[in-house]
Amino acid sequence: MGKKIYIILSNTGTLFSKAIGMYTKKELNHASIAFDEELKEMYSFGRKSSHNPFNGGFVKENPVEGLFQRATCAIYECEVTDSEYVRMKRKIHQMEQQKQLYRYNLIGLLFIAINIEMERENAFFCSQFVATIMKECPSSQLQIAPPLAQPHHFEQQSALTLKFKGDLQTYVSSKRKVEQSFHVSSWKKYAFSKVSFM
Known part of the structure; x- marks a missing residue:
């Protein structure tokens, strides 16, 4: 049975995001990847601190904190095989273990403008x-080379299905409430079963 991954395109409203938007003419100019619909395992390359836009690299992102608190987004779902899912998670785990070695490719971002x-x-x-x-x-995978990939290219990928578009906090809240409700319901069933056998 296959797995699902999620591609998150977002707009945090920062000056950097607005500057990129002036070039791309697109609203959503940040891309992330997640391995669960609640976005608890969400990764990207971006600023390591919300207060310092020049300190960037590999980051595990928290969609309910910092710059994401007022973000708008589009969330896409993609079905992958079990082996693809494992390979992707392994690659990210390796990067996370050595995250101090990774940095933000600002030069590469600038070269997109001249298609290099x-x-x-x-x-x-x-x-x-x-x-x-x-x-x-x-x-x-995208039909364009990763060094030339822009967030809007994911919108054009037929393997991705748009699941949500709007306020990021609205999405996260709805998904995590469903999860919390399930856990509470499961606990009540467990507690009731324990009582009934006493």
């Missing part, structure tokens, strides 16, 4: 990172 691939060792910008991880899924 600028690959740098251990350096990515957000959509380049997501496109690189997606290369582990032959049927779902």
